[in-house]
Amino acid sequence: xxxxxxxxxxxxxxxxxxxxxxxxxxxxxxxxxxxxxxxxxxxxxxxxxxxxxxxxxxxxxxxxxxxxxxxxxxxxxxxxxxxxxxxxxxxxxxxxxxxxxxxxxxxxxxx
Amino acid sequence: xxxxxxxxxxxxxxxxxxxxxxxxxxxxxxxxxxxxxxxxxxxxxxxxxxxxxxxxxxxxxxxxxxxxxxxxxxxxxxxxxxxxxxxxxxxxxxxxxxxxxxxxxxxxxxxxxx
Numbered sequence: 631x632x633x634x635x636x637x638x639x640x641x642x643x644x645x646x647x648x649x650x651x652x653x654x655x656x657x658x659x660x661x662x663x664x665x666x667x668x669x670x671x672x673x674x675x676x677x678x679x680x681x682x683x684x685x686x687x688x689x690x691x692x693x694x695x696x697x698x699x700x701x702x703x704x705x706x707x708x709x710x711x712x713x714x715x716x717x718x719x720x721x722x723x724x725x726x727x728x729x730x731x732x733x734x735x736x737x738x739x740x741x
Numbered sequence: 742x743x744x745x746x747x748x749x750x751x752x753x754x755x756x757x758x759x760x761x762x763x764x765x766x767x768x769x770x771x772x773x774x775x776x777x778x779x780x781x782x783x784x785x786x787x788x789x790x791x792x793x794x795x796x797x798x799x800x801x802x803x804x805x806x807x808x809x810x811x812x813x814x815x816x817x818x819x820x821x822x823x824x825x826x827x828x829x830x831x832x833x834x835x836x837x838x839x840x841x842x843x844x845x846x847x848x849x850x851x852x853x854x855x
Contacts, residue, residue, distance in 0.1 A: 672831060675843050
């Protein structure tokens with residue numbers, strides 16, 4: 631079945647880059663997503679990438695997709711305290727409406 | 742603000758009881774999804790409705806049921822509650838016909854079963 635894996639915690643210093651990694655198993659994934667969940671809030675879409683792309687950049691965010699290895703990463707440049715949140719990787723399989731989510735990576739910012 | 746509204750925000754109840762969680766999707770969105778978020782299981786897909794009809798089913802227990810009404814709001818019914826049902830329940834809706842399949846999430850209903 632479909633599976634999305636990501637590490638549970640990542641700790642970085644303020645001002646450094648954060649790289650959150652994700653692997654997925656479904657080779658028919660069409661879109662891959664990064665969602666952000668701040669404390670006490672719902673999930674909010676940060677960015678997405680279509681499966682025929684290798685990279686997408688949006689201001690401080692860079693998404694890299696290695697389709698061969700089924701590996702997705704999210705790089706946050708110049709990490710700020712406001713970036714502290716849980717980051718979810720998700721994938722959408724061809725023909726399906728819903729998304730399959732990883733368990734989320736808690737990004738912890740050290741001063 | 743995603744435009745998806747969930748009520749109640751918090752709910753405390755006892756084992757064996759039944760609760761109903763309500764969701765109003767974004768205006769115009771025909772699809773509604775229910776997810777359960779717990780510490781150990783992460784974000785689990787429960788069920789999807791599209792324009793009043795069940796479209797997809799995930800890891801939803803038989804004690805749980807859902808429906809989508811003609812005005813497109815949805816309700817998730819949880820019965821014979823157990824301690825392990827304590828979780829954050831999210832509703833999401835999606836843009837009809839969107840290629841990207843982006844989901845818009847509500848703020849969730851936090852259920853505590855004592």
